[in-house]
Amino acid sequence: MLREVTAVRYVTPLREGGSMPGLVEGDDHRLYALKWSGAAQGRKALIAEVLAGELARGLGLPVPELVRIDLDPVLARSEPxxxxxxxxxxxGGLNIGLAFASGAFNFDPLCFEVQAELAARVLWFDALIGNVDRSWRNPNMLVVDGELMLIDHGASLIFHHSWASSAGWTRRPYDAGDHALGRFVRDLAAVDAESAARCTPELLAAAVAAVPEEYLVDEPGFEGPDAVRAAYLERLGARLAGPRDWLPVLEVGA
Ligand SMILES: Nc1ncnc2c1ncn2[C@@H]1O[C@H](COP(=O)(O)OP(=O)(O)O)[C@@H](O)[C@H]1O
Ligand SMILES: [Mg+2]
Known part of the structure; x- marks a missing residue:
């Protein structure tokens, strides 16, 4: 379960990306990058943010803490x-927050070296969730105290935008052509077995369970949140079970 925080102050929008998350202070005096539930990208982006973020954490990849943030829209009055x-x-109400890493800078593949094994594990994870938002143009990674950190998974898991035709997604190849970490990866196949083994049914279930119930209650075509959670588990489980020919074949050193 995600920790609950109440926003007490709105500071400023974070303008680097497209959705302009808000920098807010919580009642625990910490800062968060808040992903708006009322943004054009909608709830599906927030579901993906939580599910993929918790999956990454379970796989031992570096991600900020994710929290539920209760927002009183009256805080909007300070935004010009x-x-x-x-x-x-x-x-108003429930939003998703990422613990804000102060002093972080945006990852630049030309200025920051990533160890080959970590790069491969990140790329494997992105291939699993179908993350199109990790290109060198828009890497959605931060460097915090010299360490890589993954953010912004809202555009992954696109199958949930169209459940009726989502079965084919489980075999869909991942295009790593402009992946921000492609140049650091030496042997993707070498991390496949270990990453897949780490992705146990329990780990998947925990990531799915972290998605707020509120985002799942009225999903068309499903009887309730449990049925939607089961569908996420089924799709991800099937993709994992393989054959994992969705894993890209990389040209080493390209
Ligand atoms: N947890 C965080 N800590 C520090 N900076 C962040 C954090 N989350 C987001 N940012 C900054 O805000 C920008 C936009 O956030 P992001 O999650 O990528 O949303 P989007 O691309 O949809 O606008 C990021 O590129 C980054 O510069
Ligand atoms: Mg972004």
Missing amino acids: EQQIQEQMRAS
Whole structure:
């Protein structure tokens, strides 16, 4: 279960990406990057953020803590930009926050060396969840105290945008052509067995369980949250069970 935090102060929008998460202070006096429930990307992006983020954590990959953030839209009054203010007003109640890493800078593959095994494990994970948002143009990784940190998984797990046609997703190849860590990976096949073995049914279930019930209650075509959770488990389980020919074949040193 994710920790619960109440937003007490809105500081500023984080403008690097497209969705403009808000930097907010919680009632625990810590800062969070808040992903708006009322953003155009919708709840599915928040579900993916939580499910993929917790999966990454379970796989031993570096991700910030994820929390549930309760937001009173009255905090929007300090935001001068109307578009952001509207987004905040539409996001009263539950939102998702990532522990804000102060002093972090955005990862640049030309300035920061990543160890081959870590790079391979990250790329394997992105291939599993179908993450298109880890390109060298838009890496969605931070460097915090000299260590890599993964953020922004909202665009992964795209099968949940169309459940009816989602069965084919389990075999869909992952295109790693412009992956930000591709140049550091030496042997992707070498991490496949270990990463897949770490992805136990229990680990998958824990990641799925972390998704707030509120985001699953009214999913069309499902009887309730448990049925939606079971569907996520089934799709991810099937992709993992293989054959894992969705794993890209990389040209080493490309
Ligand atoms: N936990 C965090 N700690 C520090 N900076 C963050 C954090 N989360 C996001 N940011 C900053 O905000 C930017 C936008 O966040 P991101 O999650 O990528 O959303 P989007 O790309 O949808 O706008 C990131 O590129 C990064 O610079
Ligand atoms: Mg981003």
